[in-house]
Amino acid sequence: MLDTLLPILIFAALGLAAIGAWRRVRLWRQGRPSKVAILRGLAAMPRRYLVDLHHVVARDKVMSNTHVATAGGFVAAMGLAIVVHGLGLAEGVLGWLLLAASAAMFVGSLFVARRRRNPSARLSKGPWMRLPKSLMAFSLSVFAITLPAVGLLPEDFGSWVVAVALVAVLVWGLGEMVFGMTWGGPMKHAFAGALHLAFHRRPERFGEGNRSTGLKALDLDNPKAPLGVETPSDFTWNQLLGFDACVQCGRCEAVCPAFAAGQPLNPKKLIQDMVVGLAGGSDAGYAGSPHPSQGLGGKPVGEHHGTPHGPIVARDGKALVDADTLWSCTTCRACVEECPMMIEHVDAIVDMRRFLTLEHGNTPGKGAEVLDNLIATDNPGGFDPGSRLHWAADLNLPLMADVKQTDVLLWLGDGAFDMRNQRTLRAFVKVLRAAEVDFAVLGNEERDSGDVARRLGDEATFQSLAKRNIATLSQYRFQRIVTCDPHSFHVLGNEYGELGGAYDVCHHSTFIAELYDAGRLAFAPWKGGNVTYHDPCYLGRYNGEYDAPRNVLKALGIEVKEMARSGFRSRCCGGGGGAPITDIPGERRIPDMRMNDVKETGAELVAVGCPQCTAMLEGVVDGPAEVRDIAELVADALVETPADGETQSQRPLAVEVV
């Protein structure tokens, strides 16, 4: 009886899955078109899955082994089951292989079950809680029906009651694993995730050491092109596909600084909101932690609803997402870095912000004022653009307008208007002079890089600033741009390229490290106390520079006491993405949490490399540690280079400028 029933069951499940797949694809295709290399993407998919995705999953060793056993076992078992039971080819080794695959899957599912016994807060509950049982149902029933096929049990083993029970369990397993994969359910992540990897919006991010972090430009020349994302269908189809791939593991939620601060953002919930939007309906079915809300624990689930062609953010009232959810993001990319499905949360958030700013004119907090300042004065503070170099009135900085060409163009950034950052800049100038670097500044010709405007969604102002900066830079010749501001670094290095400006940009810590390695700097031994280092998001996660600042600190004789969250897992200071400008209230402040991290290391000083981080961490009331930029530490430790030989004079090589 099983011989006739099994092929029917298997092919029925596959057929239904195919119909479900077609329906799901139609949902994704509601999105805007996007140029994707279909065949090349499909060809690259196995490598992206086995190498890039697994690299992220493997940060949790137990989970990664669990997934290898379960997913590998399932793929093998399903493929073999089609051959063995669907086509009835049980001869030889195939049946044994099927037994092994389903056994491996069963072992994996035991670990899944263990993970679900006391699930952590970041995991979604609801249908996800039945997944281990479904995995067991599938693996056990396949194992059992294969035993007669390989001859371990007689063909007519047991009564028809056993057979019916077995088939019922198999139907459950096939239902979850094959039918549910395309009709919705926990296994949807496998189908959507595989295609998401193949048709990813940023194919260039895959591969060892590759990253792709620059936002993509809006087409402002075409008046028909939409300004950002109003409805779920305004996303490109592969973005929608990406949202659908979410496995709700909550790793993003665990690392999100806004979520930890009790601001109304939970990256996982936001992605699920988008899934609700693309399919239409309400978020009542969501079974994870909600968006926090100030003092209330969480925004209730079930009050928001959306449709593929309805607004995501309502002008008034409720739609799919509240605006303050989108404005809570600091664009720190911790979620993207942590996401095993390679979902691009930050792109989606900025896309939606673009619509709110460019079409609604609804940038909250000081956003409108900052954008007006950027338009009128080319800097966010509204300062006189002619006063950009006032901090250096006594330094005689060479101007590009005079020298026309130089080795190093020192990009000052808007920190030039901030008295705290001016100390950093002066320290760095002292270092450059000590190493006798040929450098120059743009001076008053420099404008804001456009970072804040772009993160606040004002793509028009960003492009205007960027194009004028590119035009200015094109007049001069220089080898590379060095900047003390990781935000400028990121924008100049990763985002100007699309607008026609390709530059070799580096952070001042990278440059100092190079100068030290070349023997052009020498430092007095460190006499201070314990030091920790805070990785700026825009230097680390955005640009992959984790080593240079640590090498500089090491050269200074400092042994860095690392915080629990450092390197690619560094916690944001709260200063990125215009978050201090929109200032969405939360239960805690992000920089306070970061300073607590510093306190846990027992460090008396936290070294930073970013004007935003400096401002945010110094703004912590009663901070447990002093905040110094790497440039300041280096400038303080400068001694004459020993290259002069025996004639070590007492004359300081560098003139005191601080």
Next chain:
Amino acid sequence: MRPEIRDTPSLEVTVLVSVGRHPLTGRGRRADQDARGVELARGLPEAEVQLLHAGTLNEGSETALRGYLGMGFDALTLLEQPEGADILPALAETLDEASPQLVITGECAERGEGSGLLPYLLAERLGWPTVSGVVAVEGIAAGVATLLQALPRGQRRRLEVRLPAIVSVDGAAPAPRQSAYGPARRGQLAFVPGAVSLDDDWAGWQVQRARKRPKRLKIVKAASARDRFKAAAAKAEGGGGQVLEDVTPEQGAAAIFKLLKDEGVLR
């Protein structure tokens, strides 16, 4: 929407908008007070708001005018006037024809003559009442508007004025909403030819950059923080002035001359 039967037609409001000038960079922008005027108009219930600008369209002014469109308007009427023309007759004629019930202006333009006389001259020509320094329109009923006027030191005065009227907006009026790029780019600039009357005086004028007005340093000899606070918060006292009554013009002039000498304005 519940159907509402109203016997009064919707309120027609025209906001006169000018091209502003950023105080630091001189770039064209929404004039601050005019933008506040637009915001005031947007806040009026049941109002049909028209934007009207008299001037020329060029690269600098287009950004500024589109800035007003970005506050959520489909169109802006541009009454074409060449550089240096006296826009008063053309504006008066246009307003007379369109006959809006309420005209909102800023108090003083940020470029050009900037005399601040336009609302008064327009009101004189049209024979309408004018109210300056308005911060809110509290209500309009039976052809009478209730206005809130700003007075120094945060004081407010409630006024009733018969429509049609011209009101100028104070800098204390609610801040204008953000100008959004999308509507600003889409909005139409509707050109209307206007009668041109050249301002002969203007042609003969020399324009030069204004010097910063010298500011008297306030020397505070304060022993305590309380004294310093009191000095900072104190009313600007006239102190030391004198009131001249029943004097001849010569005596008055001599007194002013002496004062200017004492203050070092004349040497």
